[in-house]
Each structure stands twice: as structure tokens, then as C-alpha cells.
Amino acid sequence: MRTNIFAFPQLSLRFLPIWRRNYMVWKKMAGPSILGHLADPVIYMLGLGYGLGGMLPEISGMSYIAFLSAGTVCYSTMNSASFEALYSGFARMHEQRTWEAILNTPITLDDIVLSEIAWAASKSVLSGIAVLLVIWILGLAHSPLSLWIIPLSLLVGLCFASLGLIVTALAPGYEFFMYYFTLVITPMTLLCGVFFPVDQLPAMLQTVSAMLPLTHAVDLARPLLNNAIPVNFMADIAVLTGYALVGFYVSLVLFRKRLAQ
Amino acid sequence: MSFVSIVIHAQGLLKIYAGQRVVDGISLEIKHGECFGLLGPNGAGKTTTLRLLLGLIAPDAGEISLLGQAIPQQAREARLRIGVVPQMDNLDPDFTVAENLLVYGSYFGMTDAAIEARLPELLEFANLTHKRDVKVPTLSGGMKRRLTLARALVNDPDVIFLDEPTTGLDPQARHLIWQRLRELTARGKTLVLTTHFMDEAERLCHRLAVMDNGRIISQGTPRELIADNIEPQVVEVFGEQAADWAKSHAANHTERFEISGESVFCYVRDAHPLLLELQQHPKLRYVHRPANLEDVFLKLTGREMRE
Numbered sequence: 001m002r003t004n005i006f007a008f009p010q011l012s013l014r015f016l017p018i019w020r021r022n023y024m025v026w027k028k029m030a031g032p033s034i035l036g037h038l039a040d041p042v043i044y045m046l047g048l049g050y051g052l053g054g055m056l057p058e059i060s061g062m063s064y065i066a067f068l069s070a071g072t073v074c075y076s077t078m079n080s081a082s083f084e085a086l087y088s089g090f091a092r093m094h095e096q097r098t099w100e101a102i103l104n105t106p107i108t109l110d111d112i113v114l115s116e117i118a119w120a121a122s123k124s125v126l127s128g129i130a131v132l133l134v135i136w137i138l139g140l141a142h143s144p145l146s147l148w149i150i151p152l153s154l155l156v157g158l159c160f161a162s163l164g165l166i167v168t169a170l171a172p173g174y175e176f177f178m179y180y181f182t183l184v185i186t187p188m189t190l191l192c193g194v195f196f197p198v199d200q201l202p203a204m205l206q207t208v209s210a211m212l213p214l215t216h217a218v219d220l221a222r223p224l225l226n227n228a229i230p231v232n233f234m235a236d237i238a239v240l241t242g243y244a245l246v247g248f249y250v251s252l253v254l255f256r257k258r259l260a261q
Numbered sequence: 262m263s264f265v266s267i268v269i270h271a272q273g274l275l276k277i278y279a280g281q282r283v284v285d286g287i288s289l290e291i292k293h294g295e296c297f298g299l300l301g302p303n304g305a306g307k308t309t310t311l312r313l314l315l316g317l318i319a320p321d322a323g324e325i326s327l328l329g330q331a332i333p334q335q336a337r338e339a340r341l342r343i344g345v346v347p348q349m350d351n352l353d354p355d356f357t358v359a360e361n362l363l364v365y366g367s368y369f370g371m372t373d374a375a376i377e378a379r380l381p382e383l384l385e386f387a388n389l390t391h392k393r394d395v396k397v398p399t400l401s402g403g404m405k406r407r408l409t410l411a412r413a414l415v416n417d418p419d420v421i422f423l424d425e426p427t428t429g430l431d432p433q434a435r436h437l438i439w440q441r442l443r444e445l446t447a448r449g450k451t452l453v454l455t456t457h458f459m460d461e462a463e464r465l466c467h468r469l470a471v472m473d474n475g476r477i478i479s480q481g482t483p484r485e486l487i488a489d490n491i492e493p494q495v496v497e498v499f500g501e502q503a504a505d506w507a508k509s510h511a512a513n514h515t516e517r518f519e520i521s522g523e524s525v526f527c528y529v530r531d532a533h534p535l536l537l538e539l540q541q542h543p544k545l546r547y548v549h550r551p552a553n554l555e556d557v558f559l560k561l562t563g564r565e566m567r568e
Contacts, residue, residue, distance in 0.1 A: 021364045
């Protein structure tokens with residue numbers, strides 16, 4: 001009789017009306033949102049890129065600001081999905097009881113979790129496009145290969161939305177999210193080649209770095225912005241996809257458990 | 262039509278949370294077009310029963326059929342024809358009144374055009390036509406509740422579940438909700454509501470089930486519940502000496518009495534001898550009235566606070 005919380009996800013297109021609901025909410029505050037997506041990477045790239053970059057030699061055959069631009073794409077898209085999945089997702093689940101309202105309609109929890117991931121990933125795509133525009137305007141990338149940044153932003157978004165939802169499913173309140181940002185997101189940013197090449201790290205940390213999803217995002221983004229095809233792109237895509245799928249399933253199981261109360 | 266169809270059938274429902282039987286062997290049959298009330302103190306298991314009937318949680322034992330669909334297995338299909346008014350407000354605070362209805366309708370797979378066509382009727386039903394483009398946080402409590410009711414009707418459901426629909430509303434707002442709910446039953450909708458307001462249950466519900474500790478302890482029409490459970494007349498006696506009077510005299514003139522602080526509730530089949538007796542004690546004040554659901558409720562579930 002008891003429903004199985006470990007059941008295979010039941011996926012359908014019923015998540016689309018929820019995606020549209022989130023889009024309608026976002027549209028009301030689109031101005032500040034887009035400004036944030038643009039201003040953040042500009043500040044990082046100009047500040048660190050020119051400030052710090054002025055004192056540095058070329059890294060991996062490119063200027064520091066060009067090196068940093070790939071890191072910024074990944075860092076920004078990761079953050080967009082993470083904030084959406086954690087803070088906004090928690091508001092919809094807990095504070096505003098939006099999920100509760102939706103669950104009274106012919107939409108299931110599986111659809112809702114899928115909608116959260118799709119929506120958070122959409123925010124990543126928006127963020128990825130914003131950073132790409134900044135990169136183009138600053139003249140840091142020219143090749144059509146750089147357009148691959150857009151699908152990459154989607155993949156990075158799906159990955160970090162799924163991982164973030166695991167934290168949301170476990171969170172008793174907003175304070176809980178500090179653990180995730182302090183213990184996962186910040187170290188990831190420093191270990192995954194966003195600001196400096198991973199080979200600068202001690203061997204042990206390089207091994208850790210190779211297991212983290214952001215490393216694989218950076219490994220894809222950096223050559224794409226430098227007019228080159230990433231060497232191990234199949235493996236990188238596989239790792240990001242794997243994190244997304246496992247994250248989706250684990251978060252769904254945790255939400256099923258949480259909402260069965 | 263003399264044919265009476267059963268809209269909801271539940272048999273032997275059991276739900277256990279942390280070793281406690283929150284719903285403990287509930288069986289119900291709710292007929293098409295009736296307003297059925299679940300009555301009980303806080304923590305009696307009313308909301309859990311509703312959540313079981315809607316298929317939002319799975320029972321640990323028992324069977325449910327809702328509009329011919331097995332619950333929770335076919336809950337999604339059943340919910341296409343169900344409306345829900347939850348206990349806690351969960352309207353979308355970022356949206357206007359109209360946007361709330363449009364977005365909610367889209368969850369049922371309705372097209373924007375189909376929902377737009379229903380909007381004027383829904384807004385009028387909720388007395389919110391003039392608030393169409395106003396954002397939710399600026400609405401009063403009564404308006405929010407009416408919008409929640411309109412939202413539950415967006416898919417033109419056959420059955421509407423309402424969890425404490427008037428809790429927290431002022432009397433004017435409450436009466437308007439009651440009027441609207443009566444209009445819905447007049448249109449042939451089936452209503453299932455929980456409440457702990459006896460006047461609400463007495464006015465609205467064709468049939469009631471009184472719940473306590475996860476069980477149904479009495480079931481029937483409001484009149485049947487009163488006739489089955491309690492003496493028809495009540496005399497409430499007040500005053501400082503009421504308790505003393507009751508201890509020495511009440512037993513001789515009543516079928517049953519209860520002392521609660523400075524009030525004494527006397528339950529009688531014939532109030533005449535008791536009223537004559539009370540006239541001998543000029544310092545006692547009293548009110549004579551017919552027994553009501555609240556008397557039944559307090560008899561069945563006790564007078565002590567539930568916290």
C-alpha cells in the first residue's frame with residue numbers, strides 16, 4: 001500500500017505550466033535580474049582580469065582576463081542555478097506553499113522537481129548568455145565555437161540545480177544553505193580552475209578536483225572560448241550529466257520522503 | 262433521479278505517524294451533491310483524512326475510491342475533477358487575482374483561452390471583479406479566501422474539498438463564504454469540509470462525522486447527531502453559587518449536568534421542573550435553549566483543552 005519513495009521518476013511535460021509560472025514571476029523583476037547577471041561578470045573580469053591580470057604573465061597561452069572569462073562563465077552559471085534551487089526553490093516549497101497548491105492539481109511531485117531543475121537551469125542559460133555577451137564585447141572570444149557556451153550553460157545549470165535541490169530537500173530553513181555555499185560551492189570555485197589552473201594545486205587536491213563537476217565545466221568552457229575543441233569533451237559531458245541525473249534522483253527521493261509527512 | 266451515486270468511498274483507513282494512529286480505522290461514504298462535514302477538535306485527524314482522500318499521502322491500510330478512481334494509485338486522474346481549498350493560504354503572492362486563476366488553470370492542462378472565458382464568472386462568484394488586477398498581498402483575509410475558493414473552481418470540479426474554509430475570518434466574510442458554498446451544493450457540487458465551528462457545520466452540512474483521536478465517533482445529519490447523542494433541552498446556569506447549587510440540587514432535576522467553572526450545563530428531556538426549581542434561587546441566572554451540535558461535540562470529545 002505504501003508508495004515507494006525509491007520508484008523510478010515519472011516524467012511528463014506537465015512540468016511546463018510550472019516553468020511558465022516561474023517565468024511569469026521572473027518577468028516582473030526581469031530588469032534587476034538581467035542587470036545582476038551582466039554586472040557580476042563584468043566586475044569580476046574587469047577587476048580581477050585587468051587588476052590581477054596586469055601583474056601576471058600569460059597563462060596557458062592566453063591573457064589572464066581571457067583565462068578568467070571561461071572560469072567566470074562556469075562560476076556564474078553554477079551560482080545562478082544554485083541560488084535558484086536553494087533560496088527560491090525553498091521559498092516555493094516551504095514559505096509560499098506553492099508546491100502544496102500545485103500538488104492539489106493533476107501535477108505530481110516528480111513533475112514539480114523536474115520543473116525546479118528546468119527553471120534553475122534556464123536561469124543558468126540566461127546567466128551564460130550574459131557572460132558570453134560581456135566576453136564578446138570585451139573582445140575576448142571571436143570564434144563561433146564560443147556559441148557552445150550556451151548549451152554548456154544549460155548542462156552546468158541542470159547539474160547544479162539537481163545538486164542544489166538535494167540541499168533544499170534536507171533544509172530546515174534558509175540558514176542551512178550557508179553550509180552548502182561555505183563547504184561545497186566556495187571550495188569548488190577555488191579547486192576547479194576558475195581563477196588559476198588546476199595544475200597549480202598539490203597532487204592530492206588535483207585528484208579531488210578531477211572528481212568535481214565544475215572542473216569538467218571549466219575544461220569544456222576554456223577551449224571553446226579559445227577556438228579549440230575540448231580534448232575530453234565526451235568524458236566532461238558524461239560527468240556533468242551523471243551528476244545531474246544522480247542529483248535529480250536523490251533530490252526526488254528526499255522530497256518524496258519530506259512531503260509524505 | 263432516485264439513483265444515488267457514491268462519490269467517495271473509504272474503507273478502514275489507517276495512517277500512522279511516528280507510532281501514533283493519526284487516522285485509525287475510518288470508513289466513509291459521501292454521496293453526490295451533498296455537503297459532508299468532518300468535525301473534530303484540533304489534532305483529531307481531519308486534515309490527515311482529507312489528505313488521504315485526495316491521495317496526497319498513502320494510507321498504511323484501507324481502500325479509497327474517489328469519483329470511481331482508486332486512490333492513491335489514480336489520484337492524478339481523479340484530481341482533474343477535484344477542487345481544493347487548503348487550510349493555509351497558498352496563493353501566489355507575486356501575481357494579481359486574475360493571474361492566480363490563469364496560472365492555476367494551466368496546471369489542469371487548460372488553455373489560456375479556456376481559462377479567460379471562465380474568468381468573469383469566477384471573479385463574480387468571488388466578489389472580486391473589481392480586484393481583478395490587484396496583487397494578492399493587498400487583499401483582505403476574506404478576499405484571499407474567496408480567491409482561493411474561486412481558484413478551486415477553475416477546472417469546474419465535481420467535488421470540492423475545503424479544509425477549515427472560514428477559520429480566521431470575520432462574521433461578514435464568513436457569511437459570504439457560507440452563501441457561496443450553499444450555491445455550490447445547489448448546483449449539484451459535492452462538498453467535503455472540515456471545521457471546528459459548530460454553527461458552520463449545522464448550517465452547511467447535510468451529513469457530519471464527528472472525529473476524535475483518529476476515529477469517527479458519531480455520524481449522521483445534524484438533527485440525528487443531536488437526537489442520538491444528547492437530551493433535547495439545555496439549561497445553562499451561571500453565577501457564583503451555580504456550582505454549589507448544582508452539587509446539591511441538579512441531580513434531582515436533570516438527566517445529566519456538567520460543571521465548568523462558574524457555569525453549569527444541565528441536559529434535560531423536559532425543562533419544566535428544572536425551571537421551576539431555578540425560580541426558587543433568585544441569585545442564579547440561566548438560559549434555556551434547545552440542544553445544539555456544540556453540546557454534542559463537547560459531550561463526545563470532552564471539555565478539556567486540546568493543545
